[in-house]
Every structure is written in structure tokens, then in C-alpha cells.
Ligand SMILES: Nc1ncnc2c1ncn2[C@@H]1O[C@H](COP(=O)(O)OP(=O)(O)O)[C@@H](O)[C@H]1O
């Protein structure tokens with residue numbers, strides 16, 4: 001039995017009177033690819049925001065830990081600490097740093113794994129120089145991983161949409177995570193780009209041993225690559241299991257085809 | 265597609281005559297309307313002149329004609345310039361003439377170093393060639409370069425709009441004045457202390473405003489600046505109130521006291537040194553891990569945090585390091601004028617320093633230097649135009665903002681090299 005790297009128990013999130021998440025349970029085991037699906041407005045992005053510290057969940061437990069380390073409850077800690085622990089994310093509406101170059105965007109990701117401070121910056125001492133060069137090499141290597149090395153010095157805002165999404169993945173990888181959270185990574189991509197993306201995600205899991213939790217609407221991609229799938233609807237978990245189990249679940253079919261099915 | 269159409273339009277031989285309109289006829293009509301409107305507006309002051317001695321009215325029709333022709337031509341040129349700017353926006357690397365010159369100069373090492381040497385020598389001999397008056401102006405110009413570079417950390421790099429920057433300047437100046445008055449503490453001891461004091465005040469201001477951004481931050485910092493000034497004005501027992509503190513010691517060199525004239529030259533060199541130090545520090549900081557974190561914070565606060573950057577620490581660092589330079593500049597200012605009062609630290613000063621940063625180019629060291637030179641020297645050398653001085657000053661600011669909204673010299677992203685190779689692709693501004 002592999003221990004979970006992320007274990008979410010009975011998490012609830014209220015916005016005023018609206019309950020966006022209602023007692024959701026979800027776990028990701030080491031080396032797994034888990035998908036979180038559901039209709040628009042189901043609360044998937046809210047779930048991501050809750051476990052990455054952007055929102056503080058109303059109740060419930062979020063427990064994470066690198067496999068081997070002792071797990072830790074992280075409810076309501078700051079987003080940068082969540083990233084430091086080892087969960088990195090991308091955003092549904094791309095949030096790159098537009099007027100920085102692609103390489104610099106990735107370099108920002110290494111911030112929490114590097115140390116040089118004001119003194120290092122000003123004195124430019126040996127330690128700071130070595131660290132800086134390491135940051136550059138590592139970032140460039142990650143750009144190669146997502147096939148963006150030729151755009152290293154291009155401003156992020158000048159990249160086409162699909163490449164921006166891949167750049168966000170490289171930036172998240174730079175934080176050296178054990179769990180990668182991808183919010184609709186294939187949105188706005190053409191079928192060819194989607195296949196490339198799928199290979200990229202599988203590669204990240206296989207080569208780096210990073211677990212992946214992804215939100216995605218492209219069913220073909222989700223069904224073919226995930227080990228397990230969780231289905232949200234109106235903030236409630238309505239089904240979970242292997243792709244076969246979920247795709248045969250009447251509750252899921254109903255949620256996707258609408259309430260009208262009741263009468264049939 | 266759309267770009268092609270636009271580009272064609274730009275290349276049309278008669279592009280000037282259609283001046284941002286669909287056709288020359290349309291442009292003509294609009295310019296005539298503008299001219300008529302201006303003739304109407306200026307009619308009472310420019311045409312009618314009452315001769316109170318002879319009790320007659322002078323009708324100066326010629327003036328009306330000049331205004332008509334002038335505004336007609338200006339309207340054409342104005343719209344043509346705007347149109348041209350629109351067209352150039354599509355090209356990725358539009359460089360202004362100054363930027364082009366700098367880029368080509370810095371790409372040849374020999375040219376770069378000889379240019380630097382010329383500027384350096386000119387700066388060194390300046391006080392001996394120019395008079396005391398000119399040297400004094402130059403000192404205040406250098407002060408604004410240091411202040412602008414300090415504020416550039418807060419506004420240009422970290423993107424925190426600070427309208428109360430002058431408060432830190434005041435803290436430095438008053439700290440030296442008071443310490444000198446009560447404890448005879450010298451300039452050189454106080455210079456680093458002023459820096460530390462500035463940094464502490466920066467953090468003190470930073471804490472309560474951590475959660476604020478944009479307009480809200482601007483208003484709170486504006487208030488902070490005013491509070492400091494009001495305290496200086498009203499806390500009479502300590503700060504001597506509006507009458508200020510006089511008789512502040514000028515700096516000495518290894519115990520040697522200078523006369524009035526020499527001390528201005530000496531002050532010039534101190535300020536020059538401080539400015540070079542500032543340029544060096546800001547340059548290093550900007551291209552470091554911390555500088556990148558500031559940029560990321562400016563671009564997208566949420567993404568920045570999600571990438572593991574501590575927002576609190578990064579913001580406080582920006583406030584503290586920005587205020588450091590203001591604190592030091594304040595000490596120098598007090599030593600130079602030997603007299604300070606709260607009137608030197610009004611919101612107007614903050615506004616000028618901010619203008620230096622914005623007009624020069626946010627986040628660009630070279631831009632801020634040029635900005636300070638233009639904004640401080642322009643009003644001085646425009647004294648020949650007496651009453652039109654501030655008008656020209658204002659018009660310059662408006663023109664820069666319309667035609668170069670990113671400032672005179674835009675910030676340039678550093679090109680990193682890896683594995684001994686230069687990264688592929690050209691530099692981007
Ligand atoms: N900050 C917020 N304040 C109020 N309501 C919110 C907030 N964020 C999300 N919601 C609501 O929560 C629900 C789930 O949204 P979201 O998580 O974005 O859905 P999706 O599954 O499409 O990602 C929506 O009804 C949305 O309006």
C-alpha cells in the first residue's frame with residue numbers, strides 16, 4: 001500500500017451563503033496521475049485554491065507530505081509555504097509574468113529552493129554567482145523539457161497560448177514539487193498540442209516520479225492517462241474510481257448530460 | 265492581416281496629409297474645425313485689446329490668422345504623430361532614438377568604455393569648469409538621481425506606488441540636523457546611520473500597508489508623507505517647527521574644514537560618489553534573485569506567491585532598500601544646505617521624484633538618470649523663458665507620457681548565458 005502524498009478529508013468551502021465545496025474527500029498516492037473532473041462551476045478550481053493556500057477552507061483537513069516524510073496538515077497556511085513544502089500549480093487562466101522572459105519565468109520558480117539574499121546580490125560573491133548559474137542551467141533544462149528552449153529570451157506575453165501553458169508547467173516544475181497540480185492544462189490547445197501535452201505529463205511522472213493531480217475537460221485525455229478519477233458536481237463528490245468505473249457510473253452520466261435524464 | 269493593412273497605410277506617400285484619418289479630406293475638415301475652435305477660444309484675449317488711454321479698441325486680426333494657421337498645422341502634426349505611434353506599436357522592438365544610440369554604443373565594448381570614460385571625466389572636472397551656481401544645480405540633480413533610483417526599487421521594480429517617499433528623505437535630513445545640533449555628530453558617522461534609519465522607517469511604513477495595492481497604497485503612503493511633514497512642522501520643541509534648523513555642519517575631510525566655495529565642490533564629489541554607489545547597488549539588486557522576485561511581485565501577486573515567494577518579506581525588503589537611499593540623500597541634503605525646514609519636504613518633492621522615475625522609465629536605471637537630468641535641469645535652464653518655464657515643463661511631461669508611455673528609456677531584460685553559450689534569440693526590451 002503506497003502512502004498518499006495528498007490526503008484531503010471532508011473539506012468544505014463557503015463563500016458567504018454559497019457552499020462551493022461540500023465535504024470533499026480526495027487522495028493522491030505517490031507516482032499517481034489523478035484527474036478531477038466535473039461540469040463548469042462544480043468547484044474544481046476552488047478545490048485547488050483551498051489546498052494551495054489561496055483560500056482557507058471553512059472546515060476539513062488537508063494533509064500533505066513527500067512520500068517517506070511525515071505528513072503535515074496545511075489548512076490555511078500561506079501559498080508560498082505550500083509551494084515550499086512541495087505542491088506546485090498552474091492556473092486555469094494563465095498567470096505568467098508577462099513582461100519577463102520565458103527563462104526568467106522559470107527562474108522565478110526556483111526562488112524557494114535558493115537562498116542568496118541582499119548581501120549575495122550586492123557583493124556578487126562566489127556562492128551567489130554559483131547559485132545564479134545553477135538557477136540558469138536548471139531553468140534552461142526545464143525549458144528544454146517542455147520544448148521551449150528556443151524561446152528562452154522571448155517575453156512570456158509574446159508566446160502563443162499553447163506554449164504559455166507549457167511554460168507554466170515548466171515554471172511549476174522549477175519549484176521542485178512532489179505533487180503537480182494542473183488546472184485545465186489542455187484548454188485552448190489543438191488536438192496535436194493536446195497529445196504533446198499528454199506525453200509531457202506522462203514523462204514528468206515517469207522520469208521525475210512526481211505525482212499529478214489535474215483538472216481537465218478533454219475526456220479522451222483524462223480517460224487515457226489517469227490512474228483514478230474524482231468527479232465533482234455542485235461542490236459535492238459524486239463518484240470516484242478508475243476511468244472504467246467512473247465512465248460507467250450513472251451519477252456521472254446524469255451530471256454530464258443534465259437533470260433531464262431523470263424522466264427518460 | 266490587420267497588421268498588413270495598417271502597415272500599408274503607414275507606407276502611403278501621402279500618409280502625413282491624412283494624419284490619422286481615413287482620407288486627406290477628412291483630416292482637412294477636422295483640422296479646420298480645430299483651428300476654428302481655437303480661434304473662437306482665444307478671440308477675447310488675442311484679438312481684442314482695449315486701449316484705456318485713448319478709449320479705443322484695437323482689433324488685432326493678424327493674431328487671429330496666426331492662431332488659425334498655427335492650430336491647423338499643429339492639429340495635423342499631432343494626429344500624424346499619434347497615428348505613427350499606433351503603427352509602431354505592432355513592431356515588437358520599437359526603440360526610441362536615445363535607446364537605439366545606447367544599444368549600438370553598448371554593443372561595441374570600445375565605444376561603451378570610451379563613452380563611460382568621457383562621461384566620467386566630464387563629471388569629474390565639471391565643478392572646476394562650471395561656476396558655483398552650475399555646480400549647485402548639478403548637486404541637486406545628482407540628489408534626484410539617487411532619490412529616483414531608490415524610489416525605482418519600490419515603484420519601478422516591486423510595483424508599489426509610493427507617494428510619500430519624501431518622508432524618508434525628511435527622516436534622513438532631520439536625523440542629521442538634530443544629531444548634529446545636540447551631539448555634534450559628524451556627517452560621515454551620520455551617513456550610514458541615515459541609511460539604517462531610512463530602512464527602519466521603510467519597514468515601519470511597509471508593515472501596515474502590506475495588503476494594499478495600487479490606488480489604496482498610493483493614498484496611504486501619501487498620508488504617511490504628509491503626517492511626517494506635519495509632525496516636523498508642529499512638534500516645535502524637538503524639530504524647531506516651521507522655522508527649521510540652521511547651522512548644520514558641512515562635511516569635513518579627515519578633520520579638514522572647507523571654505524564655502526570648496527565645500528560646494530566637495531559636496532559635489534560626495535554626491536557623485538553616492539550616486540555611483542546607488543547605481544552600482546541598484547544594478548546588482550535588479551539582476552539578482554531578489555530583483556526578479558520584485559518584478560514577479562509587480563507582474564502578478566498571486567502567481568508570485570504560488571511560486572513560493574514570500575510576499576511579506578519581498579515587499580518589506582523593497583520598502584526598506586528604497587528608503588535607504590532616501591535616508592542617505594536626506595543627510596547629504598542637510599549637509600549641503602546647512603539649513604532645513606519642513607517646507608523642503610512637501611508632497612511636491614514626492615511628485616517630482618515619482619515623475620523622474622515614470623518619465624525616465626520605470627525599472628530602468630539609465631532611464632531614471634536621464635529622467636532626473638531632464639526634469640531637474642530643464643526648469644533651471646528654461647529660466648530664460650521666465651513665465652513660460654513651468655508651461656514648457658508641463659508640456660514636456662505630457663508629451664513624454666503620450667508618445668513614450670513606458671518612459672524615455674525602457675527597462676531591458678537581462679540576457680542570460682548558460683553552459684558557456686549565449687542564449688538563442690535577440691535581446692528584447
Ligand atoms: N472567490 C469566490 N467568491 C464567491 N464565489 C466563488 C469564488 N470562487 C469561486 N466561487 C464560486 O464557486 C463555484 C465553483 O467555481 P470554480 O471552482 O471556479 O468552478 P470550476 O469547477 O469550473 O473550476 C462557482 O459557483 C463560483 O461562482
Ligand SMILES: [Mg+2]
Nearest residue numbers: 044045046092
Ligand atoms: Mg475552473
